[in-house]
Amino acid sequence: MSMILSSLILVPLIGAIIALFMGGSREAYSKYVAIGFSAITLIIATLLMLGIFGDFADLGESFVWIDTSAFIMNYALSVDGLSILMVFLTALLCLLVNVFSLDEHRENNNYFYALIMAMEVGLMGVYMAADYFLFYIMWEVTLIPMYFMISWYGGPRRHYSAIKFFIYTHVASLVMLIGIFAMGYESVAAGGVVDFSFEAIKNGIGAVAVETQSLIFALLFFGFMVKMPSVPFHTWLPDAHTEAPTEGSVLLAGVMLKMGSYGIIRICIEALPEAAAYWQWVIIAIALVSIIYGAYGCIAQTDLKKMVAFSSISHMGMVMLGIGCLSDAGITFAVFQMFAHGLITAMLFMVCGMTGHKVGTREIPLLGGLAGKMPIYATFMMIAFMASLGLPGLVGFWGEFPVIMAFYEFILDNDVIWMLLFCMLSLMLTAGYYLWAMQRTLFGPETKKIDLSKAHDVGHYEFAVLLVLAILVALFGVWPDGALQFIDDYVDLLAFTGVI
Amino acid sequence: MAADIISSIFGDMTPLAAMIFLLIGALIMPAVQMFGKKHTVTWCVALLMVILSFVTDVILLTNDVEATYLGVKLNTYTTLMSMLFLIVLFLVVLVSNVSTETTKNHAGAYYALLFGATLGMLFVASSSSLLTIFVGVELTSISSYALVALKRKDGRASEAAVKYAIIGGMSTALTLYGISMIYGIAGSLEINDLANYVTFNDFTWMFGVGLICMIAGYGFKIAAVPFHMWAPDVYEGAATPVSMFLATGSKKMGLAVFIQVFMAMFIISATAGSIFGLTVQYIFAIIAAITMTVGNVVAIAQPNIKRMLAYSSIAQAGYILIILAVMTPQAEAAGIFHMFTHVFMKGGAFLIVGGLICAGIGEKISDYKGLAKRSPFLAAAMMLFLFSLAGIPPLAGFTSKFFLFASAVGTPGAADGTWIWLAFIAILNSAISLYYYARVVKAMYIEKGETTEKIKIPTIFTVAIVVCLVFVIVLGVYPDLIFGYCEQATEFLL
Numbered sequence: 001m002s003m004i005l006s007s008l009i010l011v012p013l014i015g016a017i018i019a020l021f022m023g024g025s026r027e028a029y030s031k032y033v034a035i036g037f038s039a040i041t042l043i044i045a046t047l048l049m050l051g052i053f054g055d056f057a058d059l060g061e062s063f064v065w066i067d068t069s070a071f072i073m074n075y076a077l078s079v080d081g082l083s084i085l086m087v088f089l090t091a092l093l094c095l096l097v098n099v100f101s102l103d104e105h106r107e108n109n110n111y112f113y114a115l116i117m118a119m120e121v122g123l124m125g126v127y128m129a130a131d132y133f134l135f136y137i138m139w140e141v142t143l144i145p146m147y148f149m150i151s152w153y154g155g156p157r158r159h160y161s162a163i164k165f166f167i168y169t170h171v172a173s174l175v176m177l178i179g180i181f182a183m184g185y186e187s188v189a190a191g192g193v194v195d196f197s198f199e200a201i202k203n204g205i206g207a208v209a210v211e212t213q214s215l216i217f218a219l220l221f222f223g224f225m226v227k228m229p230s231v232p233f234h235t236w237l238p239d240a241h242t243e244a245p246t247e248g249s250v251l252l253a254g255v256m257l258k259m260g261s262y263g264i265i266r267i268c269i270e271a272l273p274e275a276a277a278y279w280q281w282v283i284i285a286i287a288l289v290s291i292i293y294g295a296y297g298c299i300a301q302t303d304l305k306k307m308v309a310f311s312s313i314s315h316m317g318m319v320m321l322g323i324g325c326l327s328d329a330g331i332t333f334a335v336f337q338m339f340a341h342g343l344i345t346a347m348l349f350m351v352c353g354m355t356g357h358k359v360g361t362r363e364i365p366l367l368g369g370l371a372g373k374m375p376i377y378a379t380f381m382m383i384a385f386m387a388s389l390g391l392p393g394l395v396g397f398w399g400e401f402p403v404i405m406a407f408y409e410f411i412l413d414n415d416v417i418w419m420l421l422f423c424m425l426s427l428m429l430t431a432g433y434y435l436w437a438m439q440r441t442l443f444g445p446e447t448k449k450i451d452l453s454k455a456h457d458v459g460h461y462e463f464a465v466l467l468v469l470a471i472l473v474a475l476f477g478v479w480p481d482g483a484l485q486f487i488d489d490y491v492d493l494l495a496f497t498g499v500i
Numbered sequence: 501m502a503a504d505i506i507s508s509i510f511g512d513m514t515p516l517a518a519m520i521f522l523l524i525g526a527l528i529m530p531a532v533q534m535f536g537k538k539h540t541v542t543w544c545v546a547l548l549m550v551i552l553s554f555v556t557d558v559i560l561l562t563n564d565v566e567a568t569y570l571g572v573k574l575n576t577y578t579t580l581m582s583m584l585f586l587i588v589l590f591l592v593v594l595v596s597n598v599s600t601e602t603t604k605n606h607a608g609a610y611y612a613l614l615f616g617a618t619l620g621m622l623f624v625a626s627s628s629s630l631l632t633i634f635v636g637v638e639l640t641s642i643s644s645y646a647l648v649a650l651k652r653k654d655g656r657a658s659e660a661a662v663k664y665a666i667i668g669g670m671s672t673a674l675t676l677y678g679i680s681m682i683y684g685i686a687g688s689l690e691i692n693d694l695a696n697y698v699t700f701n702d703f704t705w706m707f708g709v710g711l712i713c714m715i716a717g718y719g720f721k722i723a724a725v726p727f728h729m730w731a732p733d734v735y736e737g738a739a740t741p742v743s744m745f746l747a748t749g750s751k752k753m754g755l756a757v758f759i760q761v762f763m764a765m766f767i768i769s770a771t772a773g774s775i776f777g778l779t780v781q782y783i784f785a786i787i788a789a790i791t792m793t794v795g796n797v798v799a800i801a802q803p804n805i806k807r808m809l810a811y812s813s814i815a816q817a818g819y820i821l822i823i824l825a826v827m828t829p830q831a832e833a834a835g836i837f838h839m840f841t842h843v844f845m846k847g848g849a850f851l852i853v854g855g856l857i858c859a860g861i862g863e864k865i866s867d868y869k870g871l872a873k874r875s876p877f878l879a880a881a882m883m884l885f886l887f888s889l890a891g892i893p894p895l896a897g898f899t900s901k902f903f904l905f906a907s908a909v910g911t912p913g914a915a916d917g918t919w920i921w922l923a924f925i926a927i928l929n930s931a932i933s934l935y936y937y938a939r940v941v942k943a944m945y946i947e948k949g950e951t952t953e954k955i956k957i958p959t960i961f962t963v964a965i966v967v968c969l970v971f972v973i974v975l976g977v978y979p980d981l982i983f984g985y986c987e988q989a990t991e992f993l994l
Contacts, residue, residue, distance in 0.1 A: 071912070140892060151942065177927070
């Protein structure tokens with residue numbers, strides 16, 4: 001059995017352990033260790049995606065891990081069209097944040113890199129797990145490093161934000177855990193042995209009454225929804241982002257939020273399709289509220305990073321909307337939006353983090369006319385904002401527009417044409433807050449409220465990272481098929497098995 | 501092979517084998533101290549006796565030996581529980597020679613009392629009659645009162661000992677009263693007969709009152725709310741190794757009593773769904789819910805780490821009491837497994853506290869500021885123990901809580917949802933508990949201490965901590981090491 005998938009977990013794990021013990025005089029080199037190991041991970045992930053190791057769907061691994069009289073838990077990994085994109089995104093962003101932070105000098109730098117690598121371990125595990133027990137463990141593993149990332153390296157209110165982040169997501173994941181138990185126990189006959197692998201539970205749960213299924217769906221959905229996050233359980237996100245260091249924000253928004261939507265598709269939709277149909281209107285409603293509320297929230301923010309955090313809520317609402325359509329197009333482009341948002345939001349948070357760093361404040365009212373002073377920075381910011389508001393030709397367009405098309409189909413089928421208003425409103429608001437923010441920050445007369453004499457443009461490493469992201473944003477903007485080919489395979493399979 | 505040797509030595513008395521070593525230990529300790537004069541000599545002999553007893557027990561466990569001698573049973577359950585108590589004793593004895601809190605005591609008496617207390621625990625685990633269980637519990641309790649009082653010069657210890665003895669005496673009286681009522685109406689003290697009685701007879705008030713008295717009496721032993729008031733004071737006042745012994749060993753004995761008495765008595769009627777069984781299940785469900793909630797909520801406010809750990813172990817007892825509400829063999833196995841993981845994680849945390857006291861660091865959480873700089877190993881170990889207590893994967897505490905809560909949701913094919921609310925309360929409590937554990941982690945890692953001077957704790961403490969740490973990690977990723985035995989043990993409930 002090949003160990004390719006395990007190596008995606010093992011390589012960052014080794015990196016994390018080595019970095020952890022590089023205290024004292026070796027501390028300065030810990031960043032190179034982190035870059036080295038995350039680069040290896042990215043290479044493996046890229047080769048995997050390109051099919052160099054053969055069809056990645058055949059590379060699954062499965063071992064029985066815990067075997068008791070009541071249940072079996074497996075160490076099972078597998079990759080398909082849905083997870084490969086997320087695996088690639090994780091590997092990419094982890095390497096990029098490591099490079100991005102090269103110029104930064106922190107106390108205990110080695111812990112910082114160990115945390116990033118540990119997070120990569122958890123994220124890879126979540127996206128590749130094919131067993132509920134493993135999935136849950138990895139889900140929790142991502143939580144701890146992020147908690148420490150915020151509470152050790154964050155801004156002034158970091159302790160409050162870190163604990164809030166922790167409690168919100170931990171409670172949600174525990175509720176999800178109960179859902180997992182219930183699903184496992186319902187999937188077998190009395191006296192049987194519960195096999196917690198995705199496959200076994202999917203086969204067993206179909207025969208259960210729809211009422212029970214929808215109850216289980218609700219438990220699981222709650223866990224994922226808080227992670228995404230959807231209104232009304234979103235309040236941890238703006239706080240976490242405002243206080244987290246740039247690197248933490250990039251990983252949090254870029255790949256960790258996707259764990260929520262990934263979970264919904266992978267578990268809620270795949271295993272409990274009937275329940276998904278039962279809750280469809282609730283999902284749509286939550287999605288619409290998140291989109292609109294997130295967008296309104298953006299307008300009210302004065303902190304650039306907080307604004308981007310609210311925009312994440314809005315954009316993840318878009319993912320939820322695509323999923324809620326429960327149609328071929330809806331899910332396809334919801335997944336694409338996950339990928340697109342991962343790339344764009346990484347850029348956004350890097351640019352906004354740099355604002356705080358280079359200029360000294362992220363408060364929009366204090367900024368102004370930065371384009372003249374920092375042209376390269378301004379260019380990247382514009383690219384990121386434009387991509388995020390869905391400008392055709394950039395990757396964001398393919399995440400947003402087709403989702404609305406899919407929703408339009410849903411609207412026609414259900415004869416609720418007035419719901420289109422919400423979509424139009426959201427597009428308008430999104431364009432509005434981005435353009436307004438850009439105008440106030442980059443253009444106009446140079447601000448007199450803060451001292452700009454020390455402000456300097458992007459550094460070499462930051463430039464390289466942003467350039468890579470900008471190229472990808474443009475590349476997948478004109479060639480969405482690069483990502484869609486994987487998603488299509490996956491969604492075809494969903495359609496074939498009658499899930500949607 | 502090894503089991504044959506033990507049987508040939510002890511003959512019919514094989515069920516008593518592990519206890520005999522402890523008994524010999526308890527009896528010779530004062531003499532060894534008197535003639536050997538040195539603490540270290542006494543310590544070596546004590547360690548030897550513990551290891552002998554432990555090895556005997558493990559051999560009997562791994563060879564699945566079954567026997568009975570004068571009502572003292574030997575089976576997987578008894579050997580498994582004995583192993584748990586002996587692990588606790590081993591860890592406590594191991595650090596007793598270097599801990600500054602215990603070496604000042606009269607070593608002979610100290611070890612004799614420890615052995616006596618453990619002997620009582622083993623006796624409880626092997627008994628199946630209310631009377632013998634009562635005797636075992638008393639042996640442990642009376643030794644424990646003296647153990648707490650041994651730290652003579654300390655006012656807090658004296659207060660703790662008095663409180664412990666008075667409350668312990670009261671609980672004994674209650675228990676005995678309850679037992680006599682039950683004997684009066686059921687006509688037997690054997691658990692088997694009592695199980696038959698509750699299955700085939702209707703509810704009577706006399707039996708009910710007897711039962712409540714017993715639950716209250718033994719509830720004091722495990723510090724279930726509302727019988728928990730003594731625990732924080734006693735744990736705070738006693739020497740840290742003794743606190744550890746009480747929190748991990750003594751409390752597990754109480755829980756073993758709950759399993760052997762109440763679970764064995766009602767599991768049949770609970771499965772049959774009779775009103776008697778259901779009532780008892782609800783009583784325990786409510787006690788469990790209140791115990792874990794009070795334990796966790798009050799722990800938040802504690803500035804003293806030993807008190808915090810005391811309240812946290814009250815909460816942990818609450819988690820384990822879930823099994824008495826659920827009343828299934830799966831739950832029992834999960835409960836026993838959680839006792840094991842709790843020994844290592846809570847024991848480890850107490851060992852670190854004890855070790856740091858030797859190094860001159862106080863018991864306040866604020867004294868732990870900047871510990872990560874002063875001793876990276878201890879800070880990391882403490883963090884892992886606390887995270888394990890909070891139930892964070894992939895540590896042992898997570899795995900055992902996973903099994904426990906899973907059993908509360910239901911059994912395969914029947915997630916009927918009767919106790920799902922209990923699982924929810926337990927889960928909310930897990931989240932609350934994170935808050936106060938994270939507070940210690942925050943103090944250790946984030947807050948700046950007054951000095952960055954390195955800390956040195958006795959090597960033996962480090963060894964004991966490493967042992968706990970290894971098991972906290974190993975049982976987390978490979979629970980089958982013990983969980984298989986836990987499942988086997990459930991077959992011997994009746």
